[in-house]
């Protein structure tokens with residue numbers, strides 16, 4: 643194996659960034675070409691000019707990197723920002739939503755495993771946040787479509803346990819452990835079930851495969867927003883075995899805002 647460093651290029655979103663040692667930073671990128679990759683940005687804290695805003699969270703950047711040996715950290719040789727998402731950064735709710743999006747992508751993606759469908763998904767929703775007002779429905783649609791892309795599509799039209807079509811007239815209960823709604827024959831009486839209305843189910847089913855340019859036009863009623871937040875965040879927490887940190891922060895900040 644050659645010891646010579648080969649420089650590579652990739653386009654990626656900054657998913658995470660932490661200080662390392664006296665002057666460096668360790669950055670996690672989510673790239674089209676390589677999936678998630680972690681690299682060290684030398685002197686990133688000493689020299690503000692060197693990487694400027696190309697290693698800020700959810701920036702989209704062109705990265706040049708190299709590595710001497712497999713299994714070691716990449717060295718970030720150079721990094722140029724392609725989209726800094728300045729409108730998102732000017733708005734607290736949008737920033738919180740974008741931070742939640744990148745944390746979910748980080749949690750649902752693997753290192754060195756290209757996942758172009760997840761990259762496109764993140765790009766669609768960051769662009770939607772950047773180009774228009776904040777809407778909580780975008781957060782729910784991000785969660786729902788991410789679950790679908792990752793193979794955890796919640797059962798909404800057919801019983802999660804027996805597969806029978808669900809009757810819109812029956813009382814719907816979503817259970818994270820089952821992976822969706824179960825029919826009245828399969829339903830177990832557990833405290834974990836969440837009541838969900840037919841209207842919410844209809845909104846989510848419509849939003850699941852809607853073309854990106856139509857996502858903003860999908861109207862969620864107040865009830866659909868409340869119920870879908872509960873079932874989707876509970877389901878994600880069940881899959882991951884924890885609640886994403888940025889979701890907690892998001893909820894706390896919005897709660898404070900509502901009290902004012």
Ligand SMILES: [Zn+2]
Pocket residue numbers: 801802803804805806824825826827828829
């Ligand atoms: Zn059933």
